[in-house]
Amino acid sequence: MKTKKIYLDYAATTPADPQVVKAMSPYFTNVFGNTASLHGFGAEAKAAVDASRKIIADALKASAREIYFTSSATESNNWALKGIAWANKDKKHIIISSVEHDCVLTSAAWLERQGWQLTLLPVDKNGMVNPADVAKAIRPDTLLVSVMHANNEIGTINPIGEIGKICRERDVYFHTDAAQTFGKLPIDVNRLDIDLLTASAHKLYGSKGAALLYVRTGVRIQPLLHGGGHEGGLRSSTLNVPAIVGFAEATKICLSAMKEENVRLEKLRDKLIAGVLKAIPNAHLNGHPKKRLPNNAHFRFDHIEGEALIMMLDNLGIAASTASACSSPKLQPSHVLLACGLRPQDAHGSLRLSLGRWTTEAEIDRVLEVLPGIVEKLRKISPFK
Amino acid sequence: MYSPKTIQYFNNQKNYGRIKNPDGIGKVGNIVCGDVMWLYIKLGKNKKGEEVIKDIKYETFGCVAAIATSGQVTELAKGKTIAEALAISKDAIISELGGLPPIKVHCSVLAVDALAEAIYDYFSKNKKPIPEDLQRQHEVISESRGIIEDKYHDWIAAEEKMHEAGRER
Incomplete structure (x- = not known):
């Protein structure tokens, strides 16, 4: 007897919601323009991206111009760490937790090889970061703290509000990788004192190929990708319009329920x-x-x-x-x-x-x-x- | 990533378990690294009066490839003379399994080593002359085990101390 397959790996990736696929569909064929083009095709695509940006910004209680679309959470995390480091070379100390995703760990290790100094925060036996350890680790030359919202392997949720508060008081940028939590747990970037945040569409029933980095207004960051000047010159690349539209639709569905x-x-x-x-x-x-x-x-x-x-x-x-x-x-x-x-x-x-x-x-x-x-x-x- | 044949071997585990009063045991691998294979052999005689591996069983802690190669090596060695068993190569195992991912080739080495160690154990327990190749293989296996234990020793000791301290608290 052939039994139905059971998928219990939603933390790795999720199937796209049929409603998301439906929302994306016109943007492959009818509304296919490049958002950077001046003609009507481009304008239509740009309008769709603008609307999507607004939906996602609202979900984070951020403003639309603080949302930068990327291709993956890995890209967003690379960009957050390297982009902040490159734009603020007067401070050379970065703090991350020891349970971050590999893309944060290896980006930080790469920066360390380029001359930045790195502190790895310990976690308790449940994998949780203690905010007191963050406070202890911050030095006068600390630039950035990056602690994930929830761990992708063991699911432990970190007290990011307390960590954000400490960072704000000490005038240190705070980045959180919310790939596992955006759309699943409420996130208010202002209440949680978040300066940078990573999220990805395919973890919340959207499509692969769309992710974001939230960058609070006033945060100094250098681009990872140079080129045609998309996303305010901070992330050049032709926008993946269908995936972005799907990201917004997926966000709407998640928030509503x-x-x-x-x-x-x-x-x-x-x-x-x-x-x-x-x-x-x-x-x-x-x-x-x-x-x-x-x-x-x-x-x-x-x-x-x-x-x-x-x-x-x-x-x-x-x-x-x-x-x-x-x-x-x-x-x-x-x-x-x-x-x-x-x-x-x-x-x-x-x-x-x-x-x-x-x-x-x-x-x-x-x-x-x-x-x-x-x-x-x-x-x-x-x-x- | 695995060949259908490897998965088939993994799914139809044969010859696993222990042999009571084995003539030789080969223990290879390391729990810290995640692969441990114990191989048990029982010797008998064939019609020509030669010593053959009459029974062979394994116990393995490890991944799909480790379990599949354990089963494969027992099947290849069963009924063979000692000389034939010692001639089983990792390539023979890999080819029987329809190939292994490169990162898993070490599992087939582990299976060959386990068999060699079991035969070595039988020879040395019975004070039999040990073939030069087998002696060399045994020394290499012992040496690499020593390296792994050394490499992890401090670290494991520190961890254990921490765990004990945790319990006392």
Whole structure:
């Protein structure tokens, strides 16, 4: 019997909402102009981008001219770090958390090799940054603090409002990578004292290829891409109009149902977490038990390896992800789990199940039905008992 | 990323588990790195009176490739004479699996090493003369194990201290 496939990797990417696809569709064919063109085709495309920019700016309580469209969260994060560093060379110290996404970590490490100084903030065992550590790390020459809103692996939500407040008081720029939270958690860039923020459309049922960097008015930043002067000269590139229109549509849908959707997801998530911890011996939850993304469940199982687990789930039509060393191109265990104080041997057996708009209770029940058997099977194969 | 044959091997695990009173055990890999393979062999005689691997089983902690190569090496070695078993190469395993991603080739090396170590263990337990090649292979395996343990030793010790301190608190 062929069973329906179950997708539980929404943190990696989401399918586009059919309503989003519908909104995007005319911009591939009828309204195809280049926003930089003077003629009517260009003007029509530009009007669509302007309207989209406004919708997204409103969602962040920002103004439209503070939203810069990019191609990916990776680009936005690269730009935030390098663009700020290049525009403010009088200050040479950058602070980031040790659980940031690789694109933040490697951008910061690259700047360090160019002569900037870098401080990596520790996290507690749940992967959370302590604002007091931020205050301690800030020096007179500190330029930028970058702490992600919620962690993409273990789902822990950071107290970014407190961190933003500290940065504002100490006159340090504050950037947050909100790739996992924009459209899912309320964000007000003014209340949270955010100067720069990254978000990406394909994490919220939009399309791949559209993302943004919010840059507060007055923040000094250099462009990463030079060229025809799009986006106020700060991000040259022909705009990806369909993906941007889709980004705005996706944002609208997310905002309109955020509260109810989070209640629904949290209920499913908690059922999944409780069920797994009850049914499987020597299973542990990673990340904060309460302050975590409504759609994130992250486990580790002693004595087994994550990639084998993912493959066995995939054979049953269940798509999940792991941060085990074997599954990474570097053959290194997840830096996030190590930063939480786990030993490499504990970090190998990790499993991330991330829920989304089309996750049903029946799907969660199916996971709870098959996962214990898979873990047991792998433990039988393993030399460690 | 894996060939259909590798996935098939992974899905139809054969010969896993322990052998009671094995004639030789080969333990390779390191939990810190994420691949550990234990191979058990039991010897017998064939019709010609030659020593053959009568039974072989594995226990593996590791990824899809590690589990698939473990199964593959046991199938290739079963019923073989010791000389034939020692001649099994990583390339033979990789080719039987329909290829492995380059980053996973080390798993096939691990399988070959585990088999060699199990045979070495049998020879040394029974005070049998050890072929020169096998002796050399054993030394290389022991050395690389030492390097890994050294490399991670301080770090693991520091981590453990931290964990203990955490528990005391």
